[in-house]
Amino acid sequence: MRAGLPDFRLGNVLATTFTGTLSERHGAAVERIPTPDRLVDWLALNGLAVDSCTTAQLDLARELRESIHAAATAAAIQDALPASAVQVINDCSVQGRAAAVLTPEGKRQWRLSPASSVEDALSVIAADAISVIAGERDGKLALCASPTCQAAFFDTSQSRTRKWCDMNTCGNRQKKARFHANQRKNLRPAE
Ligand SMILES: [Zn+2]
16 A cells, blocks of 8 residues: 555446446545556456556546446436447457466456556556446436535445445445434434
């Protein structure tokens, strides 16, 4: 961990974990990959280790991130997919070279090209976004109920009624807000 920089949120779905590197988009936004080094850290944490990252590659990563966010948001509310976002996702998917390989333990791993470039890693993320947005996976895209967040997340709960992008942050905050509102109500003298 690098001191003084926002930590990462963990998730099970690569594409929406990636869009979660910018949180509170409708409030006080928190950029969790503020530097190329932090993108390298995030990629390594998500099984996509790369050798290095330039500022231009960080810009490309953020462009892909916001395009996935825009397309996933449109898909969640059953709106038409924004053409420019689709273009960026497709370009990133096509440009990188990555291959899925099976480990002896039966787990999938991503092998990037010998250059292990950021573009390779982004192609894996873009392909993940495509499978989610195309409805190929078991789950449903939804928007976080927190007004300052509204992040697109992939609901894999059995009932498909998850409300928050992340229970530990948005969900917890809402619970606390409700608790304090109740406390205030209870403290008010009877009229
Ligand atoms: Zn949220």
